[in-house]
Amino acid sequence: MNLRVKEPNSWTQIREELLRRINERVWQPGETIPGEADLAEEFGCARTTVNRALRDLAETGLVIRKRKAGTRVAVNPPHKATLTIPIIREEVEARGAEHRHVLTLKEIRPLPPHLHAAFPVPPGADALYTETLHYADDRPFLYEERYTNLEAVPEMSVAPMDxxxxxxxxxxxxxxxxxxxxxxxxxxxxxxxxxxxxxVGTALYVVERITWNSDLPITHVRMTYAPGYRMRTRI
Amino acid sequence: MNLRVKEPNSWTQIREELLRRINERVWQPGETIPGEADLAEEFGCARTTVNRALRDLAETGLVIRKRKAGTRVAVNPPHKATLTIPIIREEVEARGAEHRHVLTLKEIRPLPPHLHAAFPVPPGADALYTETLHYADDRPFLYEERYTNLEAVPEMSVAPMDxxxxxxxxxxxxxxxxxxxxxxxxxxxxxxxxxxxxxVGTALYVVERITWNSDLPITHVRMTYAPGYRMRTRI
Known part of the structure; x- marks a missing residue:
């Protein structure tokens, strides 16, 4: 592909061509690619245009730029997955089922010792322990055990948990x-x-999650899913 | 906090203040926040400066901007986790152990029917099936079963797999x-x-991963980890 045409190339066009060379391995992972001046000459554009395209690729992690050593193709570029804390009701509904939950236990409890390091609720602060059963069309879907730092979420004591x-x-x-x-x-x-x-003994998939608001721990939840459950994500 | 000082505020300062209002819930999740003109007046800056700050927050998903309806605080903002395909050797070494692998099986195989939909290797293309045992200091760490589309990675037939x-x-x-x-x-x-x-019957954690280069399926791998293994990520 010869990009040297009469109109100067935009930085997005140059990014496309650089991407193509990386994906088709014209430039190998780990390889140092030509310098900005050389690329600008090849593409018949300003050096700043090449620079803009390279900065964009560096931000996504596809190339690595070092001031003296030039620009290399990343060997193992990061792929970002968007993880949102799922609303269980929505996940159940997305499967075409009706969601129902039952709060079976709710009490102030001291934090169990094995959580002290991972979930450092300030000494003396109350943690609310809750157990919630989630159903999909009356089939058991998820068993939720949760400690919440009431100091981080004082309004929770009046949440309509039913x-x-x-x-x-x-x-x-x-x-x-x-x-x-x-x-x-x-x-x-x-x-x-x-x-x-x-x-008893059936293999179950578990997710534990701790969230913070800045330095304040909010909640520690352990979610145990029904047998056969699979969690999916794209990268 | 009164941001109205003699120097006009930069867009990053305004973003900081908007972030504070969102995190401290001065503005509630789902709430429509004041318009650009009102915020510009409050902060004593140009509307374009407010716009720049809002665009940045919208890109991270913290606020949602609609042309007519104004800007709302996101109810469930996405948090991005960076998922890199881990190099097993590096994961074992990060635990202070020595990594060793043994390739126990390597043969051209038809793709099993249950993979046809998820891993659509072109009809007639060869898939290389491999089984690899990974050890950490001679303790079993991971059992790897892999199908690779040789049409996507022809050089693989000469990879030094030992x-x-x-x-x-x-x-x-x-x-x-x-x-x-x-x-x-x-x-x-x-x-x-x-x-x-x-x-027999011990609960084991499994990760299945399929990768593509554009539309070309590269590899389907099923990784079964040793009993007690936990995978961690930050969001």
Whole structure:
């Protein structure tokens, strides 16, 4: 492809051509690509136009720019997945089922020792422990165990938890700035086996999530999904 | 906080103040915030400066701008996690262990029917099936089953698979544009139980990943992790 035409190329056209060379491996991963001046000459445009295109590619992580060493094609470019804290009701409804939740336990509890490091609620602050069962068309869908730092979300004590699940209430009322997610597998104990109507020992998929608003921990939730559940994301 | 000072505020200062109002819920999730003209007057700056700050917040998904309806605070703002395809060797080494891999099977195979929809290798194209065992300090770490579309990666037939794992070789040699990841739990069958030295039926965490280079499917990999493994990410 010869980009040297009468009209000077726009920076987006140049970005397209650079992208093509990276994706078709005209330039190999790890390879140093020609300098700005050379590219500007090849494309018959200003150096600033090439610079604009390269900056854009560097922001997405496809190339790595070093002041002295020039620009290299990234070996393992990051791919970004957009992770939104899902509203369980919406996830169930997206599967064409009706969502229902039952709050089975709600009490002020001391934080269990194994959470102290991961979920550092200030000493003396109350944590509200809740257990919520989520159903899809009356089939068990998700078992939710949650500790919430009431100091971070004082309004929660008056949340209408029978009408709206804490998951949905917190998404709408407790903005978070960062979060930490962990994914793993467990074997169903007797309580989980009873809820999911499956044999004890069945492999279950679990997500644990902690969210913060700046330095303030908001909530620690452990979500155990029904047997066979699969979580999907695009990268 | 009164931002009306003698010096006009920069757009980044205004963005900071808007961010504060969103995070401290001066403006509630879902609420329509004041218009650009009102904010420009309040902050004593040009409307274009407010516009620049709002555009930035809209790009990160914190506010939603509609031409007629004005600007609303997002109810469930997206948080982006950067997902890079991990190099297993580096993950093992980051845990302070030594990585070793053994390629136990490598053969041209027809794609199993259950993969036809998810991994549409062109009819007649060869898929290379490989099984790789990954160890951390001689403890079993990961069981990798992979189908690779040789039409997408012809050079793979000469990859030095005993020296470098296919995972690492593909990351370095087969750039991808999109991918699809699925996370779930399974019970160990006899083969997995033998490899992981665990009882049959033990809950194991599984990641399946398909990558494409534009429309060309590259590889479908199923990674089963050792009992107790947890995958973490920040949002």
């Amino acid at each position: 009408k709206i699940s804490l998951n949905e209430w917190l998404v709408q009322n407790a903005p978070y700035t960062t979060g930490d997610m962990t994914f793993f597998a467990i074997s169903a104990d007797t309580a989980l086996a009873r809820f999911f109507e499956c044999p | 020296k470098i794992s296919l995972n690492e070789w593909l990351v370095q040699n087969a750039p991808y544009t999109t991918g699809d990841m699925t996370f779930f739990a399974i019970s160990a069958d006899t083969a997995l139980a033998r490899f992981f030295e665990c009882p």
